Amino acid sequence: MRHPLTVIGGGFAGLTAAIAAAEAGAKVTVHEAHHTLGGRARTAEGPYRTNEGPHALYDGGPHWTWLRRRDLVPALAPLPPLEVTRLRLRHHGVLRRTPPLGLLRLLRHPSHRAPVDVDFRTWATGLVGPEGAEAAAHYSAVALFHHDPGALSAAFVQERLRRATKLPPEARCPRGGWASLVDRMAARAWNLGVRIETLSRVDTLPTGGPVIVATSLDAARRLLRDDSLTWPSGRTVLVDLALRTRRGDAFAVSDLDSPGWIERFGAQDRTLAPAGEQLLQGQIPIAPHETKADGTARAEQLLDLAFDGWRERVTWRREAVANGRTGAVDLPGTSWRDRPAVDRGDGVHLAGDQVAAPGVLSEVSFNSALTAVSLALGRNTLDLKHA
Structure with a gap:
């Protein structure tokens, strides 16, 4: 039986x-x-x-x-090598091509095992200073979707930061x-x-x-x-929009001034939008006291920096709030x-x-x-x- x-x-x-x-x-x-x-x-x-x-x-x-x-992995969208070079980072309000030195220093020392019972901001600040620690915390939001990653367990954030910055990238898109x-x-x-x-x-x-x-x-x-x-989980504003294609758009833009990330998924998979258009998706973590409008405004700041003339190119747009639907986050201890x-x-x-x-x-x-x-x-x- x-x-x-x-x-x-x-x-x-x-x-x-x-x-x-x-x-x-x-x-x-x-x-x-x-x-x-x-x-x-x-x-x-x-x-x-x-x-x-x-x-x-x-x-x-x-x-x-x-x-x-089990032959369950479907066809994967290949990431053209050129697109990887179009990752952009907002730091101090300016779009950059390279991470700040403090973030690079932290990534170069994976042997420093982060503790469970200390918050990431405190632990990373002791290694690379406050600026590098904050930039690393915000970048890690691509894999944890929390409005204040620096306040989470250092071990929890370090694992996600390590996985999110590996080369070649681990993230694959069906x-x-x-x-x-x-x-x-x-x-x-x-x-x-x-x-x-x-x-x-x-x-x-x-x-x-x-x-x-x-x-x-x-x-x-x-x-x-x-x-x-x-x-505990995250609370994020989901931003979806389609733009008419233009050469030179960033592949993705990550906010190092505050948590947030927008990616042009159409760079990998043109089947996601009609011909001549590109699909973008992003998550902007927001604090409990913030509104969808606050997250949308931050998303638009990233779009202004990385996608020239995007407002005139929009063919479709949608925003929503995801509350507690981004997985677990571990607090210190x-x-x-x-x-x-x-x-x-x-x-x-x-x-x-x-x-x-x-x-x-x-x-x-x-x-x-x-x-x-x-x-x-x-x-x-x-x-x-x-x-």
Whole structure:
């Protein structure tokens, strides 16, 4: 008899859990509240193929190997070598081509292991001074989306800064948006016999087998009626716009004066917008007291610096606020081990990007999903990773 297992949520974590459990012999049912799978990895339909904020798949983590072995990595959008040279940095209000010296000095000393119990600003200032520390903290926002990265755990920020500045870059973009990855994962699940039910919102935990709750932490808290399921996250303004193409536009612009990043995804993948247009996406972290208008204004300052005449070239534009939807952030004195545990008892397990699992961004969802499956089925996690 195949062991029944229920997965609530059809995003990246939920699909990973469903595939791993089905491969291990479980009879899996996935419940997805929306009419399409993918969660935050959904790609919009229509002429502008946007995700919910900028998305990238880091190829340095364990999920990359796991996806590759199952032929789940879709065609990737290649980054032309020339575009890498068009990364621009705003520093002291001026657009620069090279990072400030303090930031470079910090990156050249990876052997300095940052402590967990000290904030990044204090730790980095002791190594390279306040200017380099602040620039490094703001640059790291590309991988953590927080309005004050310097106030977070030094170890947490250092790992993301290291991953975000590796050469060649680890960040890879599926051609056509993340939907191409979601579609391949869904097909794999179907072929393994996973039952997928969309427009299936679950308000009460099912019985008759283990359950993996692969939703946002807020949704899991409501479903499980467990007020302890909280953890800090980011709050950002998402900026999407399409511009008529013009030679010489920056590939991306990163704000070193305050956290923020805008990237021209059309430089890698021309299928994301109609011919003659370029798709740009950015995230501008905002503090609790700030508004969408504040974040939009900062985004427009970056656009003014890096994309000449952008206002006259806009063919489509959209802004939104994402609150608590950018993954976990660890405050000084905490690490991923202190986040809500995967095992909730009574056969219930959590998976997602804000729970107790290591990794950067989507890697947390992946690692927590495999851990949840191994606990739910009583299997060895390592065996699942290399299956």
